[in-house]
Amino acid sequence: MPYEKRTFTQDEIKYLTLLSNTYPTVQQVCTELINLKAILNLPKGTEHFMSDLHGEYAAFYHILNNGSGVIREKVNRLFGEEKDEQWRSDFCTLIYYPEQKLSMIREEGKNTEAWYEETLYRLIDLCKLLSSKYTRQKVREALPAEYSYIIDELLHAQPDEDDNQLVYHRKIIETIIGIQNSDDFIIALASLVKRLAVDRLHIVGDIFDRGPRADSIVDMLMQYHSVDIEWGNHDILWMGAAAGSRACMMTVVRNSVAYHNLATLENGYGVSIRPLSDFAGRAYPECDSPHKALLKAVSVILFKLEGQVIRRHPEYNMDSRMLLEQMDLACGTVTIDGKVYPLKDTVFPTINWADPYALSEEEERIMHGLARAFRGSERLQRHTRFLYERGSMYRIYNQNLLFHGCIPMDENGDLAVVTHQEKRMRGKEYMDYCDRKARRAYLTEISEEERQDCQDFMWYLWCGKESPLFGRSKMTTFERMLVADESSWTEEKNPYYRHYQSEAACVRILENFGLTSPYSHIINGHVPVRAIEGESPVKANGRLIVIDGGFCKAYHSRTGIAGYTLIYNSHGMRIMSHQAFENTKAAILENRDIESSSEVFETELSRVMVSDTDHGNKLSNRIYDLTLLLNAYRQGVLTPKFSRRQDISLRYPGDEQDLMKELRERSRSL
Ligand SMILES: O=P(O)(O)OC[C@H]1O[C@](O)(COP(=O)(O)O)[C@@H](O)[C@@H]1O
Numbered sequence: 001m002p003y004e005k006r007t008f009t010q011d012e013i014k015y016l017t018l019l020s021n022t023y024p025t026v027q028q029v030c031t032e033l034i035n036l037k038a039i040l041n042l043p044k045g046t047e048h049f050m051s052d053l054h055g056e057y058a059a060f061y062h063i064l065n066n067g068s069g070v071i072r073e074k075v076n077r078l079f080g081e082e083k084d085e086q087w088r089s090d091f092c093t094l095i096y097y098p099e100q101k102l103s104m105i106r107e108e109g110k111n112t113e114a115w116y117e118e119t120l121y122r123l124i125d126l127c128k129l130l131s132s133k134y135t136r137q138k139v140r141e142a143l144p145a146e147y148s149y150i151i152d153e154l155l156h157a158q159p160d161e162d163d164n165q166l167v168y169h170r171k172i173i174e175t176i177i178g179i180q181n182s183d184d185f186i187i188a189l190a191s192l193v194k195r196l197a198v199d200r201l202h203i204v205g206d207i208f209d210r211g212p213r214a215d216s217i218v219d220m221l222m223q224y225h226s227v228d229i230e231w232g233n234h235d236i237l238w239m240g241a242a243a244g245s246r247a248c249m250m251t252v253v254r255n256s257v258a259y260h261n262l263a264t265l266e267n268g269y270g271v272s273i274r275p276l277s278d279f280a281g282r283a284y285p286e287c288d289s290p291h292k293a294l295l296k297a298v299s300v301i302l303f304k305l306e307g308q309v310i311r312r313h314p315e316y317n318m319d320s321r322m323l324l325e326q327m328d329l330a331c332g333t334v335t336i337d338g339k340v341y342p343l344k345d346t347v348f349p350t351i352n353w354a355d356p357y358a359l360s361e362e363e364e365r366i367m368h369g370l371a372r373a374f375r376g377s378e379r380l381q382r383h384t385r386f387l388y389e390r391g392s393m394y395r396i397y398n399q400n401l402l403f404h405g406c407i408p409m410d411e412n413g414d415l416a417v418v419t420h421q422e423k424r425m426r427g428k429e430y431m432d433y434c435d436r437k438a439r440r441a442y443l444t445e446i447s448e449e450e451r452q453d454c455q456d457f458m459w460y461l462w463c464g465k466e467s468p469l470f471g472r473s474k475m476t477t478f479e480r481m482l483v484a485d486e487s488s489w490t491e492e493k494n495p496y497y498r499h500y501q502s503e504a505a506c507v508r509i510l511e512n513f514g515l516t517s518p519y520s521h522i523i524n525g526h527v528p529v530r531a532i533e534g535e536s537p538v539k540a541n542g543r544l545i546v547i548d549g550g551f552c553k554a555y556h557s558r559t560g561i562a563g564y565t566l567i568y569n570s571h572g573m574r575i576m577s578h579q580a581f582e583n584t585k586a587a588i589l590e591n592r593d594i595e596s597s598s599e600v601f602e603t604e605l606s607r608v609m610v611s612d613t614d615h616g617n618k619l620s621n622r623i624y625d626l627t628l629l630l631n632a633y634r635q636g637v638l639t640p641k642f643s644r645r646q647d648i649s650l651r652y653p654g655d656e657q658d659l660m661k662e663l664r665e666r667s668r669s670l
């Protein structure tokens with residue numbers, strides 16, 4: 001025990017000496033110990049999990065603004081009896097979109113002093129409620145610097161005999177209104193509300209593709225106060241493209257063309273596909289629209305590039321996906337896995353049948369230009385660095401295991417053994433391997449050969465047979481485009497997606513990742529939950545949650561909802577299912593919120609405290625170290641510096657504000 005008389009090892013003394021630089025006095029050690037122990041006894045912060053955003057930036061922006069529906073819940077709880085629905089909706093919209101709502105209120109002439117006063121008081125009430133589970137220090141750090149002192153004062157009223165505090169607070173509010181600073185102050189409070197509502201955001205993959213502006217989502221995430229990302233197959237695809245993989249680049253282009261969504265690529269990242277569309281028009285005059293020609297040109301180049309990757313990597317075991325050589329144009333058929341299907345299109349003028357996977361001269365020139373554009377896009381590269389920095393193949397956070405797709409399993413529900421580069425791997429070991437390879441793909445200081453290999457692997461992670469991000473036997477893009485018989489389109493899901501219904505299988509995965517707590521969960525996205533057919537996102541007796549609810553508009557009809565947020569706070573876990581978002585304009589002008597309904601599926605027996613979290617673990621370690629340091633000071637093993645009481649006027653030579661604050665605090669503690 002640290003407090004007992006004990007001997008210290010040389011290593012301990014070395015470490016404690018370093019630590020004593022930060023805590024040189026006994027008082028400093030004690031203060032920090034008191035702080036840390038207090039933090040451990042606060043309820044854990046709220047985590048939000050979302051996945052499969054697929055470029056739906058307006059809906060995502062709204063969900064960030066409304067805290068996945070939690071802000072409205074709090075507003076209803078706080079003011080439900082006192083205020084009518086109209087007031088509460090106006091108030092919520094003001095929090096979600098303060099600048100816009102304020103300008104509406106000004107235009108409508110509703111910006112009276114009484115309105116400001118009421119609004120400011122109510123916002124402070126809400127902030128008080130939301131901040132109650134955080135330390136004062138943490139709340140202070142969340143405040144915009146220019147208002148930090150005032151908001152801090154307003155949030156921490158202490159009752160006293162003569163209502164001094166009340167008067168003092170009223171004075172502050174009066175002054176804010178009097179000097180016409182209230183708009184800025186409201187904006188600051190609104191951002192504080194949003195920040196306090198979510199302590200940590202987890203994005204469980206697939207930010208990119210399909211929807212309009214994934215780049216705007218990345219911008220928002222880059223500004224967000226606390227976020228991690230578990231890469232989805234679509235994210236890894238864009239990262240692979242940014243890293244230089246030609247197959248990834250062409251897939252990115254193909255997805256953008258197929259979804260009529262060139263804005264992200266062209267406007268967002270400055271990658272022009274003009275040379276491609278010019279070429280497509282010339283190469284495929286038989287197509288009856290420029291779009292069809294473009295899609296065809298892109299697809300043919302893609303199938304060639306994919307063939308090149310597969311040829312370089314027999315170990316990918318994907319030879320059966322080399323379909324260009326399986327086409328028999330004279331008969332108008334293609335042979336896929338031994339079965340012959342009629343082709344919808346037999347005109348392929350750019351394919352050289354001696355080597356169907358070689359790019360034509362013109363295709364090569366276009367590819368070269370594209371590669372330069374991807375590499376040279378400053379914004380894409382900045383976003384990619386962010387995805388690397390905050391992202392990973394999987395994450396363990398507060399005893400939960402987060403990943404986008406699957407952990408490959410075999411038919412029996414055991415972790416599948418996967419062989420790459422003569423390494424046999426399963427579960428966590430395989431995920432770590434994929435993570436390392438993905439990171440190396442973006443390094444510049446590796447050999448040309450290794451870079452090619454790692455970049456190819458990025459493409460493999462997108463659609464490979466045993467990719468944990470993809471989790472399907474094959475990606476049938478070729479079939480979906482060129483074969484009418486839909487039986488050929490089937491993509492068989494990895495056995496994981498059957499076994500994840502079983503608690504025992506989930507426990508096996510969790511244990512493989514070192515998670516043995518009965519409160520550990522797997523959280524994944526990737527496969528849209530068909531809520532419309534009664535499918536539940538919660539599987540395996542609550543051990544696994546699939547949170548792909550279909551933010552992507554194109555999937556709404558399949559899922560019946562428009563996205564999920566999983567919320568894990570000190571009371572337990574619940575799922576919010578969100579209804580479709582109209583648009584930002586309606587949200588501001590008509591207070592149209594996303595309607596969200598909540599389903600609690602796990603209630604903790606006792607409240608989860610910071611001490612139960614990963615962060616709490618770190619704090620406990622710190623507490624142990626500091627207790628040891630205190631002991632070393634008290635036993636004379638190390639010599640503390642003496643703390644001297646300082647004269648106030650010496651400490652605060654010029655700043656009267658701070659002096660007043662200090663005096664006030666002292667008189668309060670007397
Ligand atoms: O729905 P679309 O755009 O036709 O795309 C289908 C393709 O997308 C995929 O579903 C992959 O995307 P997800 O990761 O979003 O599932 C492929 O399996 C499939 O071939």
Ligand SMILES: [Mn+2]
Pocket residue numbers: 206232233234404469525526527
């Ligand atoms: Mn996916």
